[in-house]
Amino acid sequence: MKDYTLWTLSWAICAIVLLFSSHGAWGLIAGSEHDFSTHAWSEGEICLPCHTPHNADSNIDAPLWNHEMSTAIYTLYSSPTMDVIADQPGAASKVCLACHDGTISIDSFGGMSGSISIGGNADVGTNLADDHPVGIDWNHQTAGSACTTCHPIIWVDSVAIMTFPPTPMFNGKVECPSCHDPHNGFDLPHLVRDTMAGSQLCFNCHGDK
Ligand code: HEC
Ligand code: HEC
Ligand code: HEC
Ligand code: HEC
Ligand code: HEC
Incomplete structure (x- = not known):
């Protein structure tokens, strides 16, 4: 990428950030499912x-x-129709599974050994074969949609700038925080990064499938 492109891109990002931060509904971790401050264990x-x-x-x-x-070593999702093969979850998913695979107590932090298990639906377990795969390569070739389906063009001072979906990759792979923001930055139920209305979250990666 040429330097000037990066320069305009970073200005575009500033513009987007300003746009969003002036929006009242911008989420905060306080009050979200990840605000544990009302629980004694925190x-x-x-x-x-x-x-x-x-x-x-x-x-x-x-x-x-x-x-x-x-x-834990996880049982992975596998499917004959997938182009990629799921690997053990990467570092970005492992920090989630530290609480969500149900093998470590949620109050085991700061060197303390806790005793409270996560329980309920939030316990995804060590069998990830029944979950959307993580630890998988993000392969643009599988998308089969025009670039602008997922990267709408915005104009800043007559310069066309490609925008990025809110679903980031980690070391080039889909991981838990590709779909969830642990800090509730998007202010949506289940800490997701885009609305599930009309399955919009899914279209960020699966295009117009
Ligand atoms: C439930 C776990 C969890 C809680 C609670 C949490 N974080 Fe995080 N935080 C993460 C994870 C996981 C990452 C790295 C992944 C990411 O950036 O999405 C992270 C990344 C960060 C980063 C660096 C990247 C970024 O997003 O800016 C900062 C700074 C941060 N957290 C600050 C905080 C502060 C301040 C609080 C309390 C108000 C907090 N976090 C509460 C899990 C948590
Ligand atoms: C410190 C332990 C801890 C860590 C680390 C952690 N979580 Fe959580 N998470 C929880 C607890 C506890 C809840 C609340 C469960 C409940 O309400 O019963 C929760 C709730 C959630 C929910 C909402 C559940 C619902 O019912 O809607 C999601 C989604 C979630 N976490 C995803 C993640 C992801 C993704 C990461 C990593 C980026 C992560 N968590 C890291 C402990 C953790
Ligand atoms: C189905 C949706 C989709 C389509 C179609 C798509 N992209 Fe992406 N693209 C994404 C997502 C999701 C990311 C990850 C976003 C992030 O990292 O913040 C991404 C990331 C990128 C990146 C950042 C580097 C990388 O590979 O992670 C570039 C550059 C890019 N896309 C270019 C393109 C171009 C050029 C096309 C058309 C040939 C295209 N994309 C088509 C969804 C798509
Ligand atoms: C492809 C996107 C995607 C990925 C990757 C993903 N999630 Fe989710 N997750 C969702 C969506 C969407 C929901 C909300 C489901 C609904 O609306 O019913 C959800 C819900 C949850 C919940 C709430 C409980 C439930 O079953 O509804 C937890 C906890 C959770 N995810 C944790 C994780 C963890 C941990 C990982 C990584 C191992 C992960 N998620 C990876 C999209 C994803
Ligand atoms: C962050 C990007 C991303 C998001 C968001 C996302 N996916 Fe995926 N998903 C992928 C990738 C990459 C694959 C692997 C595709 C392949 O290799 O064929 C995949 C695989 C799948 C598969 C398995 C396909 C098979 O052949 O077995 C299904 C089903 C699926 N996704 C549904 C969803 C649904 C439903 C949502 C919304 C809740 C969603 N995805 C959101 C990236 C994503």
């Missing part, structure tokens, strides 16, 4: 079960990580 804090300002676990590929990690 010590009344929001960030602490996941992050700590000091003595974080620097082996984990997530900022200032504070939660005990799972060592």
Whole structure:
């Protein structure tokens, strides 16, 4: 990518960020499903079960990580109609599975050994064969739609700029945070990154299928 393209792109991103942050419905983690501060086990804090300002676990590929990690080996989704093969979940999914695979107590953070299990629907378990695959390569060739289906063009000072869907990849792969924002930045039920009305979240990657 040429330098000037990056330059205009970063300005476009600033413009988009400004546009969104002036929007009243922009979500906050406070009050969301990931705000544990009303539960005694969180010590009344929001960030602490996941992050700590000091003595974080620097082996984990997530900022200032504070939660005990799972060592589970997962049963993976497989399908003859998929172009790609699912791998064990990558680092970006493993931080979610630290609580959501049900093998580690949610209150096992900051070096403490907890006792409260996540339970209910939020426990996705170690069998991921019945879940949308993660740890899979994002292969644009499988999309079969025009670029602008998923990357609408916006005009900034007469310059055409390609926009990006709100569903990011991690090391080029689909992982749990491709569809969910742990901080509730999009203010939607189930912490998703785009609305499920009309299955819009899915179209970000599956195009006009
Ligand atoms: C339930 C777990 C969880 C909670 C609670 C949580 N975070 Fe995070 N946070 C994550 C994960 C996972 C990532 C890395 C993945 C990502 O960026 O989406 C992250 C990334 C970050 C980052 C770096 C990337 C970014 O998005 O800016 C910052 C800064 C951050 N968190 C701050 C906070 C603060 C401040 C709080 C409390 C108000 C908080 N987080 C609460 C899980 C959590
Ligand atoms: C510190 C433990 C912890 C971590 C780490 C964590 N979660 Fe959660 N998460 C929870 C708990 C506890 C709930 C609330 C469950 C409930 O309401 O019963 C929850 C709720 C959710 C929900 C909403 C469930 C619903 O019923 O709508 C989603 C979606 C979710 N988490 C996804 C993620 C993803 C994706 C990540 C990683 C980016 C992540 N979580 C990391 C503990 C965690
Ligand atoms: C079905 C939807 C879809 C279609 C069609 C599509 N993209 Fe993407 N594209 C995405 C998603 C989702 C991402 C990941 C977004 C992110 O990383 O923030 C992405 C990322 C990208 C990136 C960033 C680098 C990368 O590979 O992650 C580029 C460049 C890109 N697309 C170009 C294109 C071009 C050029 C076309 C047409 C030939 C195209 N895309 C068609 C959905 C699509
Ligand atoms: C392809 C997108 C996608 C991926 C990848 C994904 N999720 Fe979800 N997840 C969703 C959607 C959409 C919902 C809401 C389902 C609904 O509306 O009924 C959801 C719901 C949930 C819930 C709420 C409980 C439930 O069953 O409804 C939890 C917890 C959750 N996801 C955790 C995870 C974890 C952990 C990962 C990674 C292993 C993950 N998700 C990967 C899209 C995704
Ligand atoms: C972040 C990008 C992304 C999002 C968002 C997404 N998917 Fe996927 N999904 C993929 C990729 C990549 C594959 C693997 C495609 C392949 O290799 O053929 C896949 C695979 C699948 C498969 C399995 C196909 C097979 O042949 O077995 C189904 C079904 C599916 N997705 C449905 C959904 C639904 C429903 C949603 C919305 C809730 C959704 N996806 C959202 C990226 C995504």
